[in-house]
Amino acid sequence: MASTPNPPKPIVVWITPPGPNSWKVIVVLEELSLNYRIHSFRFDDVKKPPFIDINPNGRVPAIEDPNTGITLWESGAILQYLIEVYDGAAHRLSYTGLAERHLCNQWLHFQMSGQGPYFGQAGWFQHLHAEKIPSAIARYTAEIRRVLGVLDGVLAKKAKAEGKAEGSAVWLVGDKMTFVDLAFLPWNFRLAEVLVQSWDEVWAGLPHVRAWHERMVELPSWKRSMEHRARLMDEQGLQWNGVPKGIETFTEYEEKIARGEDTTALGK
Amino acid sequence: MAETKSDIHLYTAQTPNGIKISMLLEELGLPYKVTAIDLQKNTQKEPWFLEINPNGRIPALTDTFTDGSTIRLFESGSIMQYLVDRYDTEHKVSYPRGSREYWEVNNWLFWQMGGLGPMQGQANHFTRYAPEKIQYGINRYQNETRRLYRVMETQLSKSKSGYLVGDRLTIADLACWGWVASAYWAGIPLHEFPHLNAWVDRIVARPACEKGRHVPKPHTALENRNKTQEELDKAAAETRAWVQQSMAEDAKK
Incomplete structure (x- = not known):
């Protein structure tokens, strides 16, 4: 891929503000200082046109890039696209080599299939589901x-192999932060909420993950x-x-959406 | 293709994630060695395996890299991207990097990795393996799996080729196939989704896929189409004990 300048037209990112996945895309756009624009809309509308025509799966985020004419959904697919097209020359958050590229992809898929879905289910059973089911909370x-x-084991081993002291900068692939380190950040950032613990409790026994996470925060x-995020959450009340x-509850919110009620007035 | 040297060693078991890789390797016509991992004996948690995949899950793959040393790969999605990127230079089951179809394949690949796999996996857990019957858990994940199947059904109903993206079978189809083929195990009658059902058979009819799905041992999920939920539940009893023991061990770490 030839060197690509910052896109002349803003990349449009469709998000609903609360969930972590959209912020994986935004933080990479911010880190690369790319020209982009957030299109923030309500969760009530994820399964309706126009969004359902952009992503048939009705989940955020999705992007429209007017510079290439491409529409994409699934945060992992979007990250791979942004990195290939807009970090393909400078490689600030990625590598040129085939091995490093695929090791980044390996961690990205682990984030997508291992971290996101399970952290999400824990959050659901801990906070959003009306009934407390202890075995489900314990499972997730x-x-x-x-x-x-x-993650802690891998970072610890890497620190040792690189001869680094505990807590010094170690990254998942190679010797610099990549987009895939950032991909873990939004879900880990919510751990205190998801687990209902203080940060000291969250990170107990995980010094390497803690140092890695706190560097990115x-x-x-x-x-x-x-x-x-704070501004857009506020904007929607x-x-x-x-x-x-x-x-009061997420169940009530879902019921109101299902009945086609306007939840906007309540929020403001 | 012929001049690219490969030294592929696949570590796998008979699961929806494992057969993604063997089906792809067969489609690409690549030679590969297989080590069957015995999940019931927790071989995937042994130190030698953790050296390849620190996450202790199958599939994993090693290959001699272009620099002459070994590359270790895990996560089925990343392994598939590696294999087509390096070896599918004729684009038999992929599209040229940077093309529209290339990115659209990625949509579905990540959709499978982050959505279909994990959610159907949870449906399996609550439907077949959980120590207590939690109707809410069963419903939650079966409903979500059905929703995801409907998304795929709609896509296939609009497809001229009968595959998810463009005019050919791609890693997007192969990523989903093992999961959809085992729909009945998750308690979802596949015949409710006619396009998906036909797509499952279309892929089995490809000789390479047919061969690849039986690695490292015969694939039997399609035979569940003729079984009742009671029969399936009985078959789950043995695995249930092992799953619960394995969960208890993981929790201690």
Whole structure:
């Protein structure tokens, strides 16, 4: 791929503000300083046109890139696209070599299939489902600990192989931060909420993951991303869990959507 | 293709994720060695395997890389991307990098990895393996799996080739196939989705896929089409004990 300048027309990113997956895309756009525009809309409308025509799966995020005419959905597919097309010359968050490229992809798929879905189910049973089912909460909490344990083991081994002291900068692939390190950030950022624990409890026994995560939380690109999120959550009158103010539970919210009620007025 | 040297070694078991890779390798006509991993004996948690995949899951794959040293790969989606990127230079089951179809294949590949696989996996858990029967869990994940099947059904109903993207079978189809083929195990009658049902058979009719699905041992999921839910539940009993023991061991780590 020849060197690609910053796109002249903004890449449009369709998101609903609460969920973590959209922010994987935004933080990479921010980190690469790409020309983009957020199209924020309500969760009530994910299964309706025009969004359902963009993503038949009715889930955010999706992007439209007027510079190439391509429409894409699934955050992992979007990240691979952005990196190939817009980081293909400078390689700020990626590598040229075949091996490193595929090792990045390996971690991206692990994030997509191992971290996201299980952290998501834990969040659902812990916070959004009306009935408390202890065995389901235990199942997904255990899986979160397992995934974090795998990451900690890998980072620890890499620190040792690279002769680094505990807590110094180690990244999943090679010697620099890549898009795939950032891909883990939005879900890990929600762990205190998902597990209902203090950060010290969340990171107990996981010093390498903690140091890795805390390095990324300090990035200006992430801080800007979270400022956008706060503003867009506010704009829609959403509570921390994504439910509009004035509605008690997620179940109630889903029922209102199913009945075609306008939930906007409640939120404002 | 002929001049590319490969030294592929696949570590796998008879699961929807494992057969993605063997079906792809057969479609590409690549030689490969197979080591069957015994999940019931937790071979995938042994140190030698964790050296290849620190996540302790199948499939994993090693190959001699272009620089002469070994590359280790895990996660079925990343393995598939590696194989077509390096070896499918004639684009038998892929599209040229950067083309529209290339990116559209990626949509479905990640959709399978992040959605269909994990959610149908949870449907299996609550339908067949959970220590207590939690109707809510069964419904939640069966409904989500049905929703995902409908998304795929709609896509296939609009397809001229009968495959998910463009005019040919791609890794998007192969990623989904093992899961959809085992729909009955998750408690979902596949015949409710006529295009999906026909797509399952269309892929089995390809000699390479037919060969690849039986690695490392015979694939039997399609035979479940004729079984009742009661028969399937009985068949699950043995696996249930092992799944629960394995979960208990994971929780201790």
